[in-house]
Amino acid sequence: MAEIKDKKLVEMYQKMLEIRYFEEAAMKLFQAGKLPGFLHSYLGEEAVAVGVCSALKKDDYVTSTHRGHGHVIAKGARLDKMMAELFAKKTGYCKGKGGSMHIADFSIGIVGATGIVGSGIPVATGVALACKMRRSGQVVACFFGDGASNTGAFHEGLNLASVWDLPVIFVCENNQYAESTPQREHQKIKDVSIRAISYGIPGLNVDGNDVVAVFNAARKAVERAREGEGPTLIECKTYRWMGHYIGDPAYYRSKGEVEGWKKKCPIKRLRKRLVEEKVLSEDETAQIEEDVKAKIKKAISFAENSPDPLPEDALKDIFA
Amino acid sequence: MREITYREAIREALREEMRRDESVFLIGEDIAEFGGSYKVTLGLVEEFGKERVRNTPISESAIIGAAVGAAIAGMRPVAEIMYVDFTTLAMDQIVNQAAKIRYMTGGQVKVPLVIRTQGGGGRSAAAHHSQSLEAWFFHVPGLKVVMPSTPYDAKGLLKAAIRDDNPVIFIEHKLLYAEKGDVPEEDYLVPIGKANVKREGEDITIVASSFMVKKALLAAEELDKEGISMEVVDLRTLSPLDKSIIFSSVRKTGKLLIVHEACEQGGIGGEIVAEVLKEIFDYLDAPIERLAAKNTPVPFAPNLERFVIPQVEDITAKVKEILK
Numbered sequence: 001m002a003e004i005k006d007k008k009l010v011e012m013y014q015k016m017l018e019i020r021y022f023e024e025a026a027m028k029l030f031q032a033g034k035l036p037g038f039l040h041s042y043l044g045e046e047a048v049a050v051g052v053c054s055a056l057k058k059d060d061y062v063t064s065t066h067r068g069h070g071h072v073i074a075k076g077a078r079l080d081k082m083m084a085e086l087f088a089k090k091t092g093y094c095k096g097k098g099g100s101m102h103i104a105d106f107s108i109g110i111v112g113a114t115g116i117v118g119s120g121i122p123v124a125t126g127v128a129l130a131c132k133m134r135r136s137g138q139v140v141a142c143f144f145g146d147g148a149s150n151t152g153a154f155h156e157g158l159n160l161a162s163v164w165d166l167p168v169i170f171v172c173e174n175n176q177y178a179e180s181t182p183q184r185e186h187q188k189i190k191d192v193s194i195r196a197i198s199y200g201i202p203g204l205n206v207d208g209n210d211v212v213a214v215f216n217a218a219r220k221a222v223e224r225a226r227e228g229e230g231p232t233l234i235e236c237k238t239y240r241w242m243g244h245y246i247g248d249p250a251y252y253r254s255k256g257e258v259e260g261w262k263k264k265c266p267i268k269r270l271r272k273r274l275v276e277e278k279v280l281s282e283d284e285t286a287q288i289e290e291d292v293k294a295k296i297k298k299a300i301s302f303a304e305n306s307p308d309p310l311p312e313d314a315l316k317d318i319f320a
Numbered sequence: 321m322r323e324i325t326y327r328e329a330i331r332e333a334l335r336e337e338m339r340r341d342e343s344v345f346l347i348g349e350d351i352a353e354f355g356g357s358y359k360v361t362l363g364l365v366e367e368f369g370k371e372r373v374r375n376t377p378i379s380e381s382a383i384i385g386a387a388v389g390a391a392i393a394g395m396r397p398v399a400e401i402m403y404v405d406f407t408t409l410a411m412d413q414i415v416n417q418a419a420k421i422r423y424m425t426g427g428q429v430k431v432p433l434v435i436r437t438q439g440g441g442g443r444s445a446a447a448h449h450s451q452s453l454e455a456w457f458f459h460v461p462g463l464k465v466v467m468p469s470t471p472y473d474a475k476g477l478l479k480a481a482i483r484d485d486n487p488v489i490f491i492e493h494k495l496l497y498a499e500k501g502d503v504p505e506e507d508y509l510v511p512i513g514k515a516n517v518k519r520e521g522e523d524i525t526i527v528a529s530s531f532m533v534k535k536a537l538l539a540a541e542e543l544d545k546e547g548i549s550m551e552v553v554d555l556r557t558l559s560p561l562d563k564s565i566i567f568s569s570v571r572k573t574g575k576l577l578i579v580h581e582a583c584e585q586g587g588i589g590g591e592i593v594a595e596v597l598k599e600i601f602d603y604l605d606a607p608i609e610r611l612a613a614k615n616t617p618v619p620f621a622p623n624l625e626r627f628v629i630p631q632v633e634d635i636t637a638k639v640k641e642i643l644k
Contacts, residue, residue: 061393095426104425111392112425116416122382123417126389126397133345133371134394153412156382163377317427318462320485 004212006279010288012054012211013274016046016267017292019070022079025296026069026086026100030246035086037099042070044209044241047266048173049074051214051236052141055222056109061127061140063120064113066101067173067240071143076108079299089306096309097317109138117178118144118151121170125157128166128231139167139225141218147178149192158233162199165230169221172233173208175240180252193235201231208236209266239264321502329471329503330360330436330492333478334398336507338368341396344482345372347387348400348436357402358438358497380409384435388417388487391433396482404439404491405451418487419462430485434478438492440531440581441629447617450625452582454529457489458559458591464488464512465558469533471501473556476510484512493531515562517569521551524575524639527566527592529555532579532630539635548643558588566592567600574605575642581629584612611638 023043030039042049045067053062053074064071072082077093085092086100093103104112111127114120124142131138148154149172161168172192176183189195196203204221206213214236221232239261243250250258274280280288324332338344345368346361352375355362365373376383380401387397401407407414414435422429441450457465464486468474474492481488518533519540528536533554540550553569555562570576576596578589589610596608614628 093426094424094428097426098424102424104428106392106425106428111389111429112421114417116412119385119412119416122385122413123389123392125382126386126391127393128389129386130390130393130395133390153381153385156377156379157385159377160379160382160386164374317423319464320422320427320430320432 004215008054009270009274009279012050012215013267013270014288014292015050015074016211016270017289018079018295019046019049019073020267021292021296022069022073022082025300027242027246029300035100036088039100039246040067040244041240041242041246042067044261044265045173045175045238046070047211047214048171048208048236048238049143051211052169052171052218054215055218056139056141059109060138061109061111063111063124063127063140063142064103065120065143065145066113066115066117067145068101068103068113068143072103072105072110072113075110077103077105077110079295080302083299083303084306087303087306088308089303090309090313091302091306095313095317118148118153120144121148121153121157122160124168125161125166128161128168129164131167132164137226139169139222141169141171143171143173145178146172146174146176146183146192147186149195150178150186158199158231161231162201165228167225167228168231169218169225170231170233172235174235174237177240177244177253179244182252191235193233196233201233203233203235205235205237208238209264209269211266211270322505323500324471324503325497326471326474326492326499326501327358327360327497329475330478331362331364332503333475333482334361334364335367337479337482338364338372343394344396344398345374346398346400347374347376347383349376349378349383349402351375351400356400358494360497361400380406381413384410384413385417387433387435388413388421388431391431392421392429396432398434398436398482401435401437403449404437404453405448407437407453414457414463415460419460423462431487432485433487434481434490435487436490436492438494440493440495441618441625442495444620444622444625446620450618452580452613454491454558455582455587458588462487463559465491466512466556467491467530467558468556469496469530469554471499471503473510475503476508477512477556479507480509480512483509488512491530495531496534499534510556513557513560513562515553515555515557515565517551517565518554519550519552521549521573523549523573523643524577525551525553525566525569525573526577526579526635527553527555528579529558530581532581535630535632536579536635538632539639542632542636543639548639550639561591563595563599566596570596570600571603574603576604576608577611577638577642578608579611579630579635581613583615584610585615587612606642609638609642611635
């Protein structure tokens with residue numbers, strides 16, 4: 001497989017930082033009571049979304065989940081329109097009708113995020129079916145968690161996608177918990193990837209905190225999908241730094257466990273490599289950090305200064 | 321005009337739309353060589369191939385999920401769920417995905433999807449193969465619900481449903497498939513959201529849909545011999561509901577009986593009652609009545625099933641009672 005260009009690594013670093021800072025900012029805003037609804041943080045899982053989406057083209061598709069900010073930022077969503085949606089503003093991606101859990105941007109292939117665990121898997125399969133029938137050469141990356149791997153939708157979707165050789169990459173973000181339930185309590189197996197055997201497709205298992213490892217696995221899967229050889233299941237082992245939602249004290253896991261995973265921070269890891277390999281100087285990484293922070297600040301300001309939707313807007317967009 | 325069956329009319333609509341538009345395709349269980357459980361799609365795989373007449377595993381959730389996904393990515397799928405009873409297995413995809421993707425994304429996308437299924441009793445198939453579940457879909461914003469009663473309407477409504485940019489639940493009736501009627505060979509559409517008067521009358525309005533329209537028309541013939549003049553309104557589309565035609569009929573007759581095969585509790589009859597009371601109460605000369613299936617699962621034994629589901633004689637008796 002071809003070497004990854006330095007430029008690509010720097011882009012990945014920037015994207016991971018965008019997610020990190022976006023999530024940190026959203027958490028603070030939520031805790032300050034500025035955002036309605038629920039907030040499911042992607043902190044700690046940045047390498048999965050960025051590794052996968054870095055292997056996609058702009059017109060490829062992704063389906064996302066309730067914990068979806070990372071996926072859509074990695075796919076290229078605009079931070080200002082995202083933040084405005086979190087603020088429930090008219091200028092948000094969904095005009096304030098979806099919120100944090102449902103960011104979509106069809107113009108760049110983000111075809112929606114579902115609040116129903118597992119439900120996006122059959123939909124992703126259908127998007128891939130359209131790609132195949134239209135012979136468009138596009139592929140679909142379908143994100144879901146270890147929890148979703150126990151739904152009937154997972155089985156039905158993977159079975160259908162595999163029997164039809166559809167161009168879809170099933171990305172299981174194994175963050176160790178289905179809401180509050182640890183993996184050992186919700187499935188007998190340790191590796192979700194072995195379920196690929198039941199569908200006659202490759203199952204890859206990667207360190208989900210190593211963006212390069214994720215990217216390489218995704219590249220392989222994307223190539224296979226584009227060649228018409230069908231889906232791949234990639235399991236990325238990672239960890240959800242925060243509770244299930246912001247406000248969940250997560251008593252069901254130990255401080256030591258959380259701290260241990262934080263030491264494996266995917267962003268620090270890539271930063272170390274970039275500096276050690278002299279791709280970036282310390283000053284340059286600091287500059288990138290500042291630039292991303294400024295972008296987030298701008299997004300918040302856009303959201304805060306945007307108008308609320310009008311009550312009568314609730315009656316629009318039901319039918320085409 | 322040429323007469324064909326309801327089954328043939330639906331097949332003709334599928335064939336014409338698949339010829340007209342390459343993005344239309346069929347997806348469902350046993351729909352290719354086998355032709356579907358009720359043989360509606362028989363012969364289509366020969367013309368369009370397995371790429372466009374797609375046999376699926378027994379996976380209702382994946383059938384609808386895949387149809388939704390294909391619809392938001394540029395195709396116009398027509399999914400078949402073998403029995404409306406099996407839509408229970410796909411309700412998440414129908415209710416949470418198909419009906420809501422457009423709204424929840426702020427109108428970014430269209431969902432041009434038809435879900436064909438069939439329901440109703442009368443074949444001693446018991447309660448897993450005989451239900452009338454239209455009220456569930458009727459309750460969900462974002463879905464259109466169509467229930468044709470004649471071959472003519474079936475062809476025209478299905479073609480309209482396929483060209484519609486929204487999810488349409490198209491519910492056929494298993495006892496109508498062999499019914500014959502006049503159907504033009506040429507292209508025509510029956511608009512979604514428009515009821516029509518299937519028989520004009522003066523004394524009472526019957527509002528019905530699907531197979532109950534046929535029963536109401538038979539009852540009307542019976543009562544005509546006794547000098548009672550029944551007007552039969554066929555809803556054709558349940559959602560959006562064509563209230564104006566119901567109102568204009570009731571303004572004329574002053575009496576209303578709503579007949580449906582779904583059980584009474586929570587059925588669409590209650591919604592029609594509420595609308596009529598709100599808008600044209602002053603025109604009513606008698607209390608509105610509903611005649612619906614009893615609030616039981618559909619039983620297997622033929623005599624029990626006949627007892628639970630409204631029959632022609634139940635309609636005539638009810639009409640006489642109202643007019644007494």
